[in-house]
Amino acid sequence: MLIARRVRPTKLKWPLIMCILALLALISNQIWIAHGAENIKLTMSTWGSPVFWDFHELAIAEFEELNPHIDVELLRMPCCDKQYWEAVVVRSAAGQMPDVFRVWSTQQTDVYRSGLALDISSFVAKDAAYFKQFFVPPLGLGDRIYALADVVIANYLHVNEDMMAKLGLELPADLYNQGAWDYRALETTARRVAQRDDQGNPKALGMIMIVPDAFFVGAWVQIFGGEWFDAQYRRAEFNQPPALQALSWLQERFLEGSFVANGRYASLEGAGEWGLWFQWLLPGVPGSATGQDLRIGYVPFPRGPARDVSTFRVEPWAVATASKHPQEAYELIKYIAGPGIRFMIEGQGKVPNYRPSMRLLQSHASRFPYGIGPLQEQLDKLVPQPVPPEQRRIYDVLFPALLKIAEGQEGVQAAMDDAARQVNAILQGVN
Structure with a gap:
């Protein structure tokens, strides 16, 4: 009688089958992921002009x-606002709320x-790690x-054709050449920030930037030998040759990727009374052995009566609940609030109307895709005039005046008239 010989299964059979099944599962999973991923579509809304939108498209x-x-x-x-x-x-009511x-x-609280x-x-x-080390x-x-x-907030007036016409x-340069921001605009926005609802929350979290640009440019105008207020201290002027020279120099440095400030930056929620400040070591004047350590105040507004509003013109990005x-x-x-903003920077090149993150520019400049390098490397091209010793005393007069305006304690005219008298006394050498 013939006895059937038992055939032993190969050792490789089942492992091979398992490998094939695993491979098929992996391929199927990747196909499913790819198929599903192709269907992800996001809509994103913002206001602006064709030029402004084109920067976002990039x-x-x-x-x-x-x-x-x-x-x-x-x-x-x-555009705009309402x-x-x-x-x-x-x-949103039609079921078509943008994803972003x-x-x-000024609508942040309500939104x-x-x-x-x-x-x-x-x-x-x-x-957390991203926000701790980035910007x-x-x-x-x-x-x-x-x-x-945004890590850097671009002033939309530079590219908003409708608002420019109004x-x-x-031209964008006319914002400076025409020469003034009116303090009444500051008073209007300060009142909105000071308004509270029944729960005591501010009706506006963001204060529109009006005067801070003047302070930022003003420090550079002084370095170049100019003044930054008119005779009545009611307007910040940008149309003087020193101011235009300073703006031109800053724009050139920014576009060549060399604009950076060594200083302190706090988050918008944690910004101090004076916002942020720059600490720049400028090269010395001819004949001087040392450079000049200059502190430049910027965004000198408090954050409302309860210190709970932003000192910045913030027009942030939100995700829709829907x-x-x-x-x-x-x-x-x-991404849009971070690296993607560099298209705005490169396209407009208007330094005074940007809000740079000092933490980024000081500690992580090499990580910025646009390639910002240390300002000190370029400052050897500039020989500034000494900053008047009275500058700090002038700041000590102007900041409290702006504080009273921002908190609604005093009208713009009265506050600035009083500040003007004190500043005139300082400049005339009177205590």
Whole structure:
């Protein structure tokens, strides 16, 4: 009788089958991921002009290259303030709320409390290392974070054709050449910041930037030998040759990637009474053996009566609560508010109307994709005049005056008239 021989299975059979199955599962998973990823589409809304929008499109294109599974559509919304927000609300009511939307500076409180903006605190918490070492300031109410502010805020007036026309300006440079910001605008915005609702919350978290640009430019104008207020100390002037020379020099340094300030920067929520300040070591005057350590005050506004509003013109990016892709939308606002802003910088080159993050520029300049290098490397081209010793005393007069205006304690005219008398006395050598 023939006995059937038992055939022993090969040792490689089952492991091989398992490997094949695992490989097929991996391939199927990748195909599923790729297929699903192709369907991720985000919409993003902001106001502006064609030039302004085009800068954002450049940033979006780069974001899409870095995230090929995400497609971003920019919604070019009407400007400004009321019209923009009404358009956003209409889209929301129609079930077409943008995944990412820009928040108007003075509407932040209402927007965050409306429920339309997603609480992104958990995303920011998981990204703690990024925010600790990088540069995007979060904004919100209480312990909740609802938006991210640009590392550098571009003043949209430079590219907003409609607003330029309303102001009677033909070119961005006319903002300086025409020569003045009116203090009445400061008084108007200061009142909005000072207003409170029944719960004591500010009706506006952002104070529109008016005078701080004058202070920033002013320090450089003084270095170049000019003045920065008119005779009545009511307007900050930009149309003097020293001011234009300073602006031109700053713009050249910025475009060549050499603008950086050594100093301290606090987050928007944690900004101190004087906002931020620059500490620059300037080269010495001819015949001097040492350089000059100059402290330049910037954004010298308090944060409202309760110190709970921003000292910056912040127009941050928020994620819609209705977004079906909150994680991807969060990554988009983190990018747009961070590295993506460099297209605005390069395209406009208007240094005084940007708000640089000192933490970034001082400690992480080499990481910035645009390639900002230390300012000190370029300052050997500049021989500034000595800063008048009275400058600090003048600051000590002007800052309290602006404090009274911002808190609504005193009108602009009275506060500045009193400041003008004190400053005149200082300049005349009278105690």
